[in-house]
Amino acid sequence: xxxxxxxxxxxxxxxxxxxxxxxxxxxxxxxxxxxxxxxxxxxxxxxxxxxxxxxxxxxxxxxxxxxxxxxxxxxxxx
Numbered sequence: 059x060x061x062x063x064x065x066x067x068x069x070x071x072x073x074x075x076x077x078x079x080x081x082x083x084x085x086x087x088x089x090x091x092x093x094x095x096x097x098x099x100x101x102x103x104x105x106x107x108x109x110x111x112x113x114x115x116x117x118x119x120x121x122x123x124x125x126x127x128x129x130x131x132x133x134x135x136x
Contacts, residue, residue, distance in 0.1 A: 071101045077117065079136055092136040094120065 075097055081089020094117060104112070113134075124133040 073099050073101065075099055094121075 077097060078096040079092040079094075081091055097116065104110075118134070120136065122133075122135045124135075126132070
């Protein structure tokens with residue numbers, strides 16, 4: 059259950075996935091991908107809210123997240 063379902067559970071599909079985040083490249087330097095394996099994710103439709111997907115704290119726990127409110131930007135690095 060989530061805060062949006064109230065007291066009524068809504069069944070959702072779950073999937074086991076591997077997440078590969080490609081490293082950036084600079085001339086003469088190729089970034090290595092960061093691999094997160096065997097994560098369980100839940101499918102849900104958030105398109106009405108303009109959301110393609112969410113990263114949870116299980117993924118963000120291995121990353122550095124910087125949020126700049128005045129600039130309205132965020133940066134995620136691994």
